[in-house]
Amino acid sequence: MAKSERQDRIKRLLPGKVLWVAIAVISCAVFALLHTLFSGVPADALIAQTGLSKTVEVTTAIANSIPLNFDVPKNFQAKTIKDAPVPGAEKYIALTFDDGPWPETTEKILATLKQEKVKATFYVVGQPLKSFPEIGKKILADGHVIANHTLHHWYKQMSPLVAQREIEDTAKIIKDLLNVETAYFRPPGGVLTNGLVAYAQQQKQSINMWSVDSGDSRPSRPSPEAMLKTILAEATPGGIVLMHDGGGSHDNTAKAVPQIIAQLRAKGYKFVTVPELLELSSAAAETPTAQGSSSTSVGS
Structure with a gap:
C-alpha cells in the first residue's frame, strides 16, 4: 500500500468531532465579519442579536456527544x-x-x-x-x-x-x-x-x-x-x-x-x-x- 494511503488510514484515528467545532466557529466568524463590514453593526452586538453564540454552543455540544x-x-x-x-x-x-x-x-x-x-x-x-x-x-x-x-x-x-x-x-x-x-x-x-x-x-x-x-x-x-x-x-x-x-x-x-x-x-x-x-x-x-x-x- 502506498505511503499516502497509509497516512489516510492514520488520519481516520484523529478525533472527527473536532471538525464539527471548527466548522461552527469558522462559519460564525465569517458571517459576523461580512455582516459587520456591510452593515456597520459591531460583531459582538451582532452575535448577541442573532444568537450565533448559541449556535456555536449547540454545535459544540453535538460534537462532544460523539464518542471518540x-x-x-x-x-x-x-x-x-x-x-x-x-x-x-x-x-x-x-x-x-x-x-x-x-x-x-x-x-x-x-x-x-x-x-x-x-x-x-x-x-x-x-x-x-x-x-x-x-x-x-x-x-x-x-x-x-x-x-x-x-x-x-x-x-x-x-x-x-x-x-x-x-x-x-x-x-x-x-x-x-x-x-x-x-x-x-x-x-x-x-x-x-x-x-x-x-x-x-x-x-x-x-x-x-x-x-x-x-x-x-x-x-x-x-x-x-x-x-x-x-x-x-x-x-x-x-x-x-x-x-x-x-x-x-x-x-x-x-x-x-x-x-x-x-x-x-x-x-x-x-x-x-x-x-x-x-x-x-x-x-x-x-x-x-x-x-x-x-x-x-x-x-x-
Whole structure:
C-alpha cells in the first residue's frame, strides 16, 4: 500500500468531532465579519442579536456527544503484541505510560510531550481516573490515546465475572468521563493468564505488551540516566516502550522523558501512538510479533 494511503488510514484515528467545532466557529466568524463590514453593526452586538453564540454552543455540544473511538485494525484484534514492525526506512516507536492519571507526574510528562510535539498512549487505571478526571481530559485534549488498564490493577487470578468487571467498569468510567471508547488493553503486571486477557480477547481487543521496559516500576526507581540507557539499548523499529506516570511517584520518569525523546530522535526514530503503529503495520500487511498466551511479563 502506498505511503499516502497509509497516512489516510492514520488520519481516520484523529478525533472527527473536532471538525464539527471548527466548522461552527469558522462559519460564525465569517458571517459576523461580512455582516459587520456591510452593515456597520459591531460583531459582538451582532452575535448577541442573532444568537450565533448559541449556535456555536449547540454545535459544540453535538460534537462532544460523539464518542471518540480507538478501534483496532482487524488483523490485530484479539492478538497479544509486544511490537509491530513496519517495513521500510522509517523507524517508528511508541511511547506508553501506565497506571495514571496522576497529579504532577502526568502533567509534567504531558507538558514535555506537548513541547516536543510527540503523541503517546496512556493506559489508565479506573480508580485514579475517577479521582483525577481533569488530568484524563487533559491527556485526551492534547491528542494522546487512552487505553484500558483495569479498575484496580490486580495481578491475582480472577473469575470470568471479576475479569469482565475489571475491564468493563473501567471502560464505563472512560466513556462517562471522557466520552471515549477504546479497544486497546494492557494487563497489569503483564500477566496474561489470570483471566483478564482471556476476556479482552473475547471482546476482540488488542492486548498490548511492550518490547522495551524502562524499569521505572521497580521499588528502587532507576535514575533518569539509567532509564535512558536501558531504552536506547533495547529500542528497535516498531517497538513499544513501557513507562509509568501513575501508581506512585515517578518523578524520575518525568525527568527522563525529554532526553528519551531527544536521543531516540537523534537515532532516527519517529514517535507514534499504539493505534497508529498498528495501522502502519496493518497497512503494510505485516504480521505482528505476538507473544504466546501462556507467557507472562512483569513491569506494568
